Amino acid sequence: MVQPVLLPVTAHGLTDVGRRRDHNEDALLVDDDLHLYVVADGMGGHAGGGTASRLAVETIQRTVRAARARTPGAFNPGSAESSALPGILRGAVEQACAVIYAAAQADPELAGMGTTATAVLVDGRSAFVAHVGDSRCYLLREGRIRQISEDHSLVAEQVKAGAITADEARNSRFKNIITRSVGFEREVKVDVMAFALAPRDAVVVCCDGLTNLVDDHEILRIVTEAPLAEAAARLVALANARGGDDNITVIVLRTGN
DSSP: OOOOOOOOEEEEEEEEOTTTOSSOOEEEEEETTTTEEEEEEEESHHHHHHHHHHHHHHHHHHHHHHHHHHOGGGGSOOOTTTOSHHHHHHHHHHHHHHHHHHHHHHOGGGTTOEEOEEEEEEOSSEEEEEEESSOEEEEEETTEEEEOSOOOBHHHHHHHHTSSOHHHHHTOTTTTOBSOOBSSSSOOOOEEEEEEOOTTOEEEEEOHHHHTTSOHHHHHHHHHHSOHHHHHHHHHHHHHHTTOOSOEEEEEEEEOO
C-alpha cells in the first residue's frame, strides 16, 4: 500500500507589545523539533499575566517533549482518528493549568492570574489543536479562511444564543471577557480538534490583540500574499496601525509540496 506523502511544515511567529501597553503579557512557542506551536495571552495584572502565559508555554512544551521521550511511536504520522496526540496535547494544557494555579496560590501577587492557550501539534499529515480562551486557530486553504477554534468569551456565547449579531460582538464593550482560561481555576475543560493537512495550507494561531483589529479576510489576504517570514510582521504592523491597543501575537505555519 502506498503511504500518504508527509507534508513538510515551516513556521514563523512574532509577538509585539502594541501601542498602548507598557509590557507584553503574551507568550508564544515555535518549536520545529516537536512541530509544536503555541500562543498564550495572559491576564491578571502586571506580574500575573506575563507569568501565566510564560508558564503555559513552558509547561506545554515540557509536557509534550516528555511524552515523546516516553512514547516516541505516538508521534509517528498515522490516522488522526487513532492518534494519541490529541490526548497528549490535552494533557499538556491541563498540566499547564495546574502549574499556573499552584503558582498563583503560592504568591499573593499572582492571585487570579490565567491565560488563554491555543496549541497546534503537527505530525506531517494532520494538525491537532488544543484550545482554551479567545485566542484563535485558523485554517487557510484554496483562497478561504476558516476559524478552527471556538472563542470562549461572553460575546461568543451571546452570538451563539442569538442575543447579539457578530458585528455587535466586534464592537461590544464586553468583547474582552473570556469564560474559560488556563490557570484561573485548578482544572479547565480543553477543546481538542483535528484536521487533515493538504499541500499549500496555511495555519494561523493568534491572540485577540490581532483579531480585534484585523478581519479574517485581511488575515487571509496578507498570509496568502506575503512570504512566510514577512506574514506575521505584516499582520502585527496592520494591528498597530489601527491603534495597537493590546499585545499582538501571531504564528503562521505553511505546508509544502
